[in-house]
Amino acid sequence: MSASVVALAGNPNTGKTSLFNVLTGSRQKVGNWPGVTVERKEGRLRLPEGDVLLVDLPGVYSLGAASVDEQIASEFLQTAAPKAVVAVVDASNLERSLYLVVQLLEAGAPVLVALNMVDAATDQGVRVDPKKLEDLLGVPVVPTVARTGEGAEELKRRLSARLDDAAGARPLAIPYGRQIEASLGRLGEFLAPRLRGRSGIPGERGAVLAAEGDPRIGAMLDDEGRRLLEERIAEENRTLEAAVGMDLQTGVIERRWHFVSSLTGQAVSFDPAYKTTLS
Ligand code: GDP
Ligand code: K
Ligand code: MG
Numbered sequence: 001m002s003a004s005v006v007a008l009a010g011n012p013n014t015g016k017t018s019l020f021n022v023l024t025g026s027r028q029k030v031g032n033w034p035g036v037t038v039e040r041k042e043g044r045l046r047l048p049e050g051d052v053l054l055v056d057l058p059g060v061y062s063l064g065a066a067s068v069d070e071q072i073a074s075e076f077l078q079t080a081a082p083k084a085v086v087a088v089v090d091a092s093n094l095e096r097s098l099y100l101v102v103q104l105l106e107a108g109a110p111v112l113v114a115l116n117m118v119d120a121a122t123d124q125g126v127r128v129d130p131k132k133l134e135d136l137l138g139v140p141v142v143p144t145v146a147r148t149g150e151g152a153e154e155l156k157r158r159l160s161a162r163l164d165d166a167a168g169a170r171p172l173a174i175p176y177g178r179q180i181e182a183s184l185g186r187l188g189e190f191l192a193p194r195l196r197g198r199s200g201i202p203g204e205r206g207a208v209l210a211a212e213g214d215p216r217i218g219a220m221l222d223d224e225g226r227r228l229l230e231e232r233i234a235e236e237n238r239t240l241e242a243a244v245g246m247d248l249q250t251g252v253i254e255r256r257w258h259f260v261s262s263l264t265g266q267a268v269s270f271d272p273a274y275k276t277t278l279s
Contacts, residue, residue, distance in 0.1 A: 003044070003050070003051050003052050003053045004052045004053070004082075004083040004084075004163060005052070005053050005055060005080055005081075005082045005083060006045065006052045006053070006054050006055070006082055006083060006084045006085070006086060006159065006163075007054075007055050007057050007076065007077065007080070007082040007084075007085045007086070008020055008054060008055065008056045008057060008085075008086050008088060009057045009060075009073060009077070009085050009086070009087050009088070009100065009104065010057075010059060010087055010088035010089060010090075010097065010100065011059055011060070011061050011089075011090065011096060011097055011100060012059030012060075012061075013059065013090070014059070014088045014089060014090040014097060014116055014117070015088055015090070015114075015116040015117060015144075015146035015147070016056055016057070016059060016088045017041070017056055018146035018147055019086070019088055019114060019116065019144065019146040019152070019155075020041060020043065020054060020056040022146055022149045022152045023043075023045045023054055023152060023155075023156070024043030024044060024045055024054055025043075027043050027044040027045075027046075028041055028042065028043030028044075029041070029042055029043065033058075033072050036068055036072070038058055038068060038069060038072060040055070040056075041055070041056040042054065042055045042056070043056075045156075047156060047159065047160050047163070048160060049160060049163070049164070052083070052159075052163070055076070055080075055082070057072070057073045057076060057077075058070075058072050058073055060073045060100065061096070061099065061100060062099060062100060062103060063077070063100065063103045063104065063107065064212060064213075064214055065214055065215055065216065074214075074216075077104070077107065077109060078200075078201075078216075081200075082109075082110075083110065083163055084110045084111075084112055084159060084162050084163060085104055085109045085110060085111050085112070086111075086112050086113075086114050086155070086159070087100065087101045087104055087111050087112070087113050087114065088114045088116050088146075089101060089113055089114070089115055089116060090116060090117045090120075091115050091116065091117050091118045091120070091121035091126065091128045091143070092117050092120045092121040092124050092126055094126075094128055094264050094267070094268055095260060095261060095264040095268075098260045098263055098264060099256065099257065099260050101113060101137065102172065102174065102256060102259060102260055102263075103256070105137065105138075105139070105169075105171070105172035106171060106172050106173075106174060106205075106208065106256075107171065107205065108168075108169050108170070108171035108205070109169060110162060110168070110169040111137075111139045111169070112139060112140045112141075112142065112155070112158055112159060112162055113133070113134075113137065113139060113140065113141040113142070114142055114144045114146075114151070114155055115128060115130055115133070115141050115142060115143045115144060116144045116145070116146050117145070117146075118143045118144070118145060118151075119145045119147075119148075119150075124274070125270055125271035125273075125274025126268060126270060126271075127268065127269045127270070127271055128143075128267055128268050129267050129268075129269070130142070130143050132266060132267045133263070133267040136263050136266060136267060137172075137263070138172070139169075140158040140161075140162065142154050142155045142158055171205070174255065174256055174259050175255070175259060176251070176252065176255045176256075177244070177251075177255060179239075179240060179243045179244050179251075180240065180244070180248070180251045180252065180255060183211075183236040183239065183240055183248055183251075184204065184207045184208060184211060184248075184252075185204075185207075186232070186236065187203075187206075187207035187210060187211065187232060187233070187236065188202075188203035188204040188206065188207035189203060190203075190228070190229070190232055191203045191206040191207055191210065191217070191229070192204075192206075194220075194221055194225050195217075195220060198220045199220050201217075201220075208252065210229060210233065211233070211236075211248045211249055211251075211252045212249055212252055212253070213249055217229070233248060236248050
């Protein structure tokens with residue numbers, strides 16, 4: 001039987017590769033993603049219940065299809081359906097990092113957060129409360145310093161527990177507001193029967209992806225379906241422009257950022273003793 005797959009995801013420069021090295025040691029293999037020259041690293045991670053295959057995904061800021069890196073990460077999460085996704089976030093730059101985490105949770109991915117670079121955050125007088133973040137996100141949050149390996153054992157422990165947990169991850173529902181949610185609901189009803197059988201994507205999820213302009217949804221429809229989808233989106237855009245002054249894509253992205261900001265506001269504080277030094 002092949003080993004369970006666990007993915008490492010995160011923004012560029014959050015310490016994914018450092019953490020990958022800490023977790024896999026020398027048990028790694030470097031290649032390329034199919035068809036492109038983007039490096040693909042995978043390695044064996046030893047856990048008490050057996051080895052898992054750890055895959056270091058390209059660094060991305062969002063789970064769309066705006067770049068080759070984003071396409072690789074989105075496709076991998078969709079098709080390989082990893083047993084867990086370790087989302088590596090930069091504690092000194094939490095807000096930017098959390099956008100991707102929220103997208104992963106929205107997609108129903110089984111996430112564990114590695115709250116990395118806590119040393120750098122502390123140096124900058126930034127305190128992130130891991131317990132608070134854990135409560136807000138509803139998934140494990142483990143502080144780490146990938147450069148030294150601090151927190152790696154606790155991360156492995158929480159990962160084991162996550163892999164043992166038979167219950168699947170429940171997708172996070174973001175509060176998009178009444179009008180946008182109504183638009184997404186209508187798009188979801190349109191998409192549900194058309195995506196059924198063609199993908200593992202439920203209608204509501206397809207609606208969010210289509211709203212963001214993700215070409216994968218159109219690609220799953222026939223010509224007529226694509227034409228109708230475009231019509232539907234144009235119609236929702238007109239409705240929303242009149243009601244809230246933005247189109248669907250802008251609305252979804254803006255509300256998601258708003259949600260991320262509120263999470264950050266609750267989990268991050270600044271050390272009052274910390275004084276900025278001018279250099
Ligand atoms: P990736 O782009 O996400 O794969 O990030 P890397 O693993 O390449 O790390 C980017 C930079 O951050 C490197 O210089 C690492 O040495 C550094 N780094 C990684 N983890 C930590 C950490 O926990 N604390 C600090 N201070 N630096 C780190
Ligand atoms: K890097
Ligand atoms: Mg890297």
